[in-house]
Amino acid sequence: MKILIIEDEQGLRESIEEYFTEAGNICETASDYQTALTKVNLYRYDCILLDITLPGGDGISLLKNIKENNYTDGILIISAKNSLDDRLEGLDLGADDYLVKPFHLSELKARVTAIIRRKSYNGSNLLTFNEITIDLLGKEVKVGKQSVKFTRKEYALLLYFIANKGKVISKNAIAEHLWGDGVDMADNFDFIYSHIKNIRKKLIEAGSRDYIQAAYGMGYKFTEA
């Protein structure tokens, strides 16, 4: 997939670029309004990560520009402004999602993956990872032909893992993904452990290989290797 990262903060831009750059992905970056505008008008992307506050211009007007030209790129706004109004304005103008800084890269990846998946919707709502098939509409997981029952959180976690396959996801990121911003579960990593234990158990019992690895006590990694 092809991704444009529009972000003026160098540190953040580089981290995102590094995280997204892997086999099959092309990442381009823009650090100011003019560069972003030029790139947006020249090339098409699967997803554009758009920072609202940019030197030389406003992310919102970039968004308007994209929508006026009927470009179909997926757009994810990343903003430091955590207000309902900003969020609603962004979504009303046609952004696909809105993520508030600071965020975990794994969360960003999961959101981008979801946007691209929705954009490239071609009659099938099936997500396949080796022998695991997930029906995104019915929220149903199958290993081979055998269906596996997951709880809501386990299902969300599995999707999160697959979107971030090959990456180490920190326990903090997992906690935030599962519990959202409102709940401070910093001291409740035990839940994550038991959720992951359940997912592994259910997948293996259904005949899947064991894809989830613990990573040095810091987090987990969903990997084929």
Add this chain to the structure above:
Amino acid sequence: MKLLDRYNRVTLITTVIVMMITGIIYYQTISWILTNQIDKDLVVEENEVFDYVKLNHHLPQVFESDDQQISFYPAANGSTLREFINTDYYNSNQKKYESGRGLISSVAVKGKYYKILVVESKVETEELIRIIFFITIGVILLLLVVLLIINRLLLNRLWQPFYMIMRDLKLFNVTDTTDLQKVYSHIDEFEELNTAVISMASRVKHDYKNLKTFSENASHELLTPIAVINSKLDTLIQTENFSERQSKLLNDLYTAVNRLNRLNQSLLLLVKIENRLEHAKETINLQALITEMIVQFDEIFQDKNLRITSELNSKEIYASRYLADILLNNLISNAIRHNSSDGEIKIHLTEESLTISNTGENIALPDDDIFKRFHKSSSSEGSGLGLTISRQICENFNFSLCYKFQQPYHTFIIKF
């Protein structure tokens, strides 16, 4: 004591004393003048007697008169000293003694020596003095009453602007966006006071706003570095091959950044609530919202072995869902975080109030302090802003939030 009362008291006492002194002087003067007048009458009478004796060489005949009596007494030669005396006067009409003024003198008739006593009644004089005295008292009383009424009416009216300024000051709130109203007065002092108060208020508000803007900006500026640290950590853990020690350090870093982030988010939220940035209001079914939240927390209740009992009546409020979420989340999280193991949480929702009680340490919390910023128990992992935020939200909703300790329950009560 009110200024008006104080002022009245002083003026009244002074007026009464001055009036009394004036009254005494007045009485004495009039008394002296009138006595003098009588004395002159007496001397005229004496002279008449002398003239008569000189002309006729015998004592005049004594006539009954209404207000004057003359009597002659034979006396030893040279025994009488001429003097004025206060004496009694026998009123033969009314057959009683009255106070009178007399003149003792002497005359020699054909070698015989006589003492003369002329007495004049002082009744009419005293009557006059009495009338004058009562008129004076009446005038004094009237003056006092008039003074009192005028003071009360006039001063009350005059001080009206002052009381209005006072009221404004009492209601003054730095977070209010409206400016103080100008109070119109014709009195220079009040006009000045008013101007001073208004300019002070706007200065205070301005400073407060600056401070708020500063903390908002500071929190905002912190977001970017936090975001960078967070993303760099996420990137760092992808590099793999960590020793146990390194991964422990990384975990600690994650925890610290997470806390920093939460703290910052809380500060931003607090500023936002204090600024009363209106969030879209909607009708919220609290019963449903709490039920939903209990389900959400279910795992944690089970994990900590907490027993939760809830008695929820139907209650709807019209408020921001975003803030209501945060409020309930904060209170329930607190009830969990500060609970003892195998403890209990009780949630009770009625038409008037929402009560969340939890077991925990068996000591009451300091009532005043817990709602202050950054007050927290040493064991707490929280930001120290949770209850401050909760109370702010309640104020925003026009609810009240208070804490009570009824053994063994720590109870937070929201009154709608």
